[in-house]
Amino acid sequence: MKRRQFVKGISALALTPLAGCASTASSRRRQVVVVGGGFGGATAAKYIRLWSEGAIDVTLVEPNPTFISCPLSNLVLGGSMQMADITLGYAGLASIGVRIVRDRAAQIDFDKQAVMLASGQALRYDRLVLSPGVDFLWDQLPGMQRPGAQDTVLHAWHAGTQTAALRAQLGAMADGGVFAMTIPPAPYRCPPGPYERACQVAHYFSRAKPKSKVLILDANDDVVSKGKLFKAIWATRYAGMVEYRPRFMTADVDAAARTAISELGDKVQAAVLNVIPPQRAGSIAAQAGLANVNRRWCEVDFLTFASTQAANVHVLGDAIQASPLMPKSAHMANQHAKICAGAVVDLLNGKSPNPAPMLTNTCYSFVTDREAIHVASVHAWDAAAKTLLVVPGSGGLSGAANEPEAAYAMSWARNIWSDSLNQVR
Amino acid sequence: MNLLIVTLLALAASSHAVALENGQRLYASCAGCHGTAGLDAGGGKLLPVLAGQPKDALAASMRAFKAGTRPATIMGQIAKGYSDEQIEQIAGYLAAQRSTQAK
Numbered sequence: 301m302k303r304r305q306f307v308k309g310i311s312a313l314a315l316t317p318l319a320g321c322a323s324t325a326s327s328r329r330r331q332v333v334v335v336g337g338g339f340g341g342a343t344a345a346k347y348i349r350l351w352s353e354g355a356i357d358v359t360l361v362e363p364n365p366t367f368i369s370c371p372l373s374n375l376v377l378g379g380s381m382q383m384a385d386i387t388l389g390y391a392g393l394a395s396i397g398v399r400i401v402r403d404r405a406a407q408i409d410f411d412k413q414a415v416m417l418a419s420g421q422a423l424r425y426d427r428l429v430l431s432p433g434v435d436f437l438w439d440q441l442p443g444m445q446r447p448g449a450q451d452t453v454l455h456a457w458h459a460g461t462q463t464a465a466l467r468a469q470l471g472a473m474a475d476g477g478v479f480a481m482t483i484p485p486a487p488y489r490c491p492p493g494p495y496e497r498a499c500q501v502a503h504y505f506s507r508a509k510p511k512s513k514v515l516i517l518d519a520n521d522d523v524v525s526k527g528k529l530f531k532a533i534w535a536t537r538y539a540g541m542v543e544y545r546p547r548f549m550t551a552d553v554d555a556a557a558r559t560a561i562s563e564l565g566d567k568v569q570a571a572v573l574n575v576i577p578p579q580r581a582g583s584i585a586a587q588a589g590l591a592n593v594n595r596r597w598c599e600v601d602f603l604t605f606a607s608t609q610a611a612n613v614h615v616l617g618d619a620i621q622a623s624p625l626m627p628k629s630a631h632m633a634n635q636h637a638k639i640c641a642g643a644v645v646d647l648l649n650g651k652s653p654n655p656a657p658m659l660t661n662t663c664y665s666f667v668t669d670r671e672a673i674h675v676a677s678v679h680a681w682d683a684a685a686k687t688l689l690v691v692p693g694s695g696g697l698s699g700a701a702n703e704p705e706a707a708y709a710m711s712w713a714r715n716i717w718s719d720s721l722n723q724v725r
Numbered sequence: 726m727n728l729l730i731v732t733l734l735a736l737a738a739s740s741h742a743v744a745l746e747n748g749q750r751l752y753a754s755c756a757g758c759h760g761t762a763g764l765d766a767g768g769g770k771l772l773p774v775l776a777g778q779p780k781d782a783l784a785a786s787m788r789a790f791k792a793g794t795r796p797a798t799i800m801g802q803i804a805k806g807y808s809d810e811q812i813e814q815i816a817g818y819l820a821a822q823r824s825t826q827a828k
Contacts, residue, residue: 347753350761631757638753654747658811660754660803676799678754678806694806698798705798711771716757718766725766 330356330648333415333425335405335584337362337390340431340617340633343720345398347641348429356648359399359423361415362390364460367721370490371630372666372713373459377467378500379507380669386459392723408588410610427644430590430598430607431616431633432582433458434489440578441553449555453573457489469572470501475509477571482550482560483518484578487597489618489628492525492675494518494576496665499530502538503668513541517548517560517568525627526665526675526697533667533701550575581619590615597621602688603681604643604653605636614640623688625677627661634720635659657681659688661695664709672705673698748818751811763819777824783816 330352334345337360345360367388375381390400404418414422436455438444444453456466470479479501483494498514505512523530523544534542551563558573580586580596590598590609598615599608602623607613617633626632636659643653661677677695679688698705718724752763760766763776775783789795790804791812807815 346761351749634757635754638750638756642750642753654750658751658754658806660757660806662758662799662803674799676802678803680806691806694802696802702798707771708798711765711767712758714766715760715772719756719761722761 330426331424332356332358332427332429332644332648333423334358334360334429334431335415336431336433336582336617337364337367337400338431338433338617338633339630339716339720340433340637341429342367342390342393343634343637344429344431344614344616344641344644345393346396346720346722347638348644349396349398351641351645352648354397356645357399358397359401360390360393361401361403361405361417361423363402363404363418365389365402368459368463369630369713369717370457370459370493371716373456373463374493374497374500375666375669376463377456377470377497378503378666378669379467380503383464388717388721388723388725390721392718392721396722405584408584408610408613410588410613413612425612426648427612427614429614429616429640429644430582430585430619431637432585432619434579434581434618434628435583435586436577437580438577441550441575443553443555443561444575444577446555449553453553453555453558453575455576456574457493457576457579466572466574470504473509473512473571476511477509478513478515478569479505479572479574480515480517480560480568480570481574481576482548482553483516483520483524483576485519485549486524487622487628488576488579491627491629492530492663492665495523495526495530496667497574498542498544499533499538499665499667502534502541505541506538512571513543514538515568515570516542516544517550517562518544518546519549521546525663526673529673529698529701530665530667537668579618581615585615585619591619593621602639602686603655603657604647605640606643614644616640623679625690626679626688627663629661629663631662631716632659634716635661637720655681655683657688662712664705664712666706666709667701670706671701671703672709673701674705674709744814745818745821747811748814748816751807752815752818755815762822764822764824774824775819776822778820780813780816780820783819784812787812787816 334341345358369386406418407416414424454466456462502514549563552561559569581591592609599621605614616636618628639657646653658680664672664674678691682689765772790800
């Protein structure tokens, strides 16, 4: 139906005489294609529909039939939540007229302003929004490229089957075993995520397998996020159970032996080995040449989230080269999406975009099944620095882990799922 | 004379619309925790439903968070990121929203 209208629009365009230049924009509906239905892409699709009051057609390209939330997925590992609790869908977006195309974006033709899908279909766009998330740099861990390695040693850094499989490995582990997790050098998706995961696995062990250990092998010099708070929890709630080893730069993995190997040749064997690989912008962005910072991340103009590499293309979420103190997180992707959606609607309406965008970061981590900690900040456009900077005096951390913030964290999850997917759970 | 009044009214209406749109865009940075257009997804059980509340009460709450006179886990830290003018625009936008989900 929509497609027929779109095709009809194209032929009308072809018949419009040249003098009708000004009217061509209004004689056919503006098309936005959003690639990637995670927090960034879903939110962008929703807010472009809302803020254009339905005047802009939005097509969301996403291969997965369901949305599985990375936030709270560590609670599945800890045993206090189930996969069903973090699984949502796209019906809420469809209900406000977002056309959901279950396919994979294979290629982008910038000249023709079209996205080629794996099925062969082409989607023409006036503006393209890419929210491709991250992909893994497996070539930096040669052993992980051997057949079967990635089925034995899991990352669970995209929530989904990997989350459930890692939970099963923990469940099958004998008491007295070691769970070892490797953390790549920053930047990576969700800076506090690995440390929250360590807490959740330790929480599970303290209930079910009290002789077991959690070993954190961190490539970074120190805990990347909420360091004091996490260390206090490890020293009190999980004393003798969690060991933190900084500057362990994982250079290779012997998956069959469940062994992580550092660049210095240190070998650490574990009953369950969880390797969080180094990351870059999702492959569609990288293949299209948009990852123009170290060939890993996509530089954008923070007023609009427009790519600095290609016209009429915007990039959101974990894939971008972040501004100072901006984490790669679901909350940030949701926030990027709203600055971008506002700019896309303004630009397609011939207006100049908001010259002073703002965003906030709010990030909760669960340290047990009922206590949480937070970090927050507010970022505003700085015209001199031409980027988003933390507003001086804003933001901060929890004083200590506490129960009320666990309830706020659950409330946060419910609201951000709803704000992104237009679906209350 | 009439023309002047009409012009002034139109100007006032358009600056009101600009303030509302600024408020809408600014509030979007709050919606991750407080719900799209101020409608808490939890139905107001833990957090208040901000949509449709009086502008003055909303702005006063934010100023109290900012000044640290209203206790909070996180809102004190966040409120410090917004100017008084931005707080007014956010409050004005929220006050103009429906407090129940449109069917």
